[in-house]
Amino acid sequence: MAQPTLSDSLDNIQTCYASPSAGMHPSHTLPKKLRAIADAGFKLAEVALPDLEALATSMDATYKKIDENGDGDIETLIKAAEGVAKLARELDLEIFVLHPFSQFEGHQDPAKRSAAFNRAKTWFRIVKALKCTMIQVGSSNDRTITSDFRTMADDLQELADLGAQEDPPLRFAYEMWAWGTHVNTWKHTWEICKLVNRPNFGLCLDTFQIAAREYADPTASMGLSSKSSKFHESLEELSLIIKPAQIFYFQISDGSRVDPDELHSDAEKAGIPPLYEWSNKWRPLPYGPPVRKGYLPVVDVVEAVLRTGWRGPWSYEVFYAADQAKDDPDVPAKWTQEAQECHKKLLDEVRRRLAESGP
Numbered sequence: 001m002a003q004p005t006l007s008d009s010l011d012n013i014q015t016c017y018a019s020p021s022a023g024m025h026p027s028h029t030l031p032k033k034l035r036a037i038a039d040a041g042f043k044l045a046e047v048a049l050p051d052l053e054a055l056a057t058s059m060d061a062t063y064k065k066i067d068e069n070g071d072g073d074i075e076t077l078i079k080a081a082e083g084v085a086k087l088a089r090e091l092d093l094e095i096f097v098l099h100p101f102s103q104f105e106g107h108q109d110p111a112k113r114s115a116a117f118n119r120a121k122t123w124f125r126i127v128k129a130l131k132c133t134m135i136q137v138g139s140s141n142d143r144t145i146t147s148d149f150r151t152m153a154d155d156l157q158e159l160a161d162l163g164a165q166e167d168p169p170l171r172f173a174y175e176m177w178a179w180g181t182h183v184n185t186w187k188h189t190w191e192i193c194k195l196v197n198r199p200n201f202g203l204c205l206d207t208f209q210i211a212a213r214e215y216a217d218p219t220a221s222m223g224l225s226s227k228s229s230k231f232h233e234s235l236e237e238l239s240l241i242i243k244p245a246q247i248f249y250f251q252i253s254d255g256s257r258v259d260p261d262e263l264h265s266d267a268e269k270a271g272i273p274p275l276y277e278w279s280n281k282w283r284p285l286p287y288g289p290p291v292r293k294g295y296l297p298v299v300d301v302v303e304a305v306l307r308t309g310w311r312g313p314w315s316y317e318v319f320y321a322a323d324q325a326k327d328d329p330d331v332p333a334k335w336t337q338e339a340q341e342c343h344k345k346l347l348d349e350v351r352r353r354l355a356e357s358g359p
Helices: 030-039 049-059 074-090 110-129 149-164 186-196 207-214 228-241 260-270 274-281 298-306 331-357
Strands: 015-019 044-048 094-101 134-138 171-175 201-206 247-252 314-316
Touching: 015 094, 015 331, 030 044, 030 049, 030 074, 030 331, 044 049, 049 074, 049 094, 049 110, 074 094, 074 110, 094 110, 110 134, 110 149, 134 149, 149 171, 149 186, 149 201, 171 186, 171 247, 186 201, 186 228, 201 207, 207 228, 207 247, 207 274, 207 298, 228 298, 247 298, 260 274, 298 331, 314 331
Parallel strands: 015 044, 015 314, 044 094, 094 134, 134 171, 171 201, 201 247, 247 314
Antiparallel strands: none
16 A cells, blocks of 8 residues: 555644643643633643642642552542543543653562552543543653663553553553653654554654754754754654554644753752753744744654654644743633644645655
8 A cells, every 4th residue: 555645634634732731820720721722723632630630729729649659639630630521521622631641661669660550540540530541651761760671661561451451441652751761762662662562552752852852952052962963864764664553643842942051050950851841941832933942843853753654633732931931811822822823834834845855
């Protein structure tokens, strides 16, 4: 069968908007963000657990957050999730995925591994209360985990099998985080995905995460990695080897140029790696105003993913603290509307490239 051309079904691609919590002002509550997402014309939405927990806290000031073992005020959190599911139905929105489930795979300490599976079972309850069937799993940045991919895959395979037994069955989208301890490139997640070898376990690809590790280096004076000259070779390999059925969804965001000294200072204060800090605060949409200084080759990554033959949901996930941290009720609506405009421009650019280079 001939591989689909880039133009196939582009007009029918579903769009999703993430409701990130990092860098957002607390007044931008999850219900406000969901209304903004729906008003902008999106039909799918990602929900972040910290947003859901903030909603639970607003319902009960004594709410206790979910801990590493999955313990906490679970019943209040379930009620919050049920309320979000009801609101989503009223807004004609589907809660597409709950995220980020992290620090799960590769624990060498049996107690930590047991706690991770207990936490997973709590997440199963939450995601079902949301009327959702997918959980995003971020690659672990726990420094104590094993580097053995087979061990990580065994954990994730067991997770997938447990999820498959739920009613309805759950799916898991594994995303590489650029600051992950051992899994921090698209190729790493693909290798683990093949080892897991379960139909309900696939990938969440992300333009920022892919480029942040292999193209960019925000701590360098020019913002580029020493490996940046090889980046397009990596994208070509991605387009040839990843199976489209294993891409569960695709997140879109850019990265801004930042002052390396400021980034190092902020990361040190937060106690996190610079790439993590960059991700939390400097991820605008492509085609945004020049002041945001986006510079990642987003369209190149999009083109590579499309060349796998994949056609599925796109999610616009942005973290831009300089604007989103404002106590301004118009911020969620502004970003969701900008995401729709970004989607149109991104598709136009893909079509333009296609006209110039052919399928």
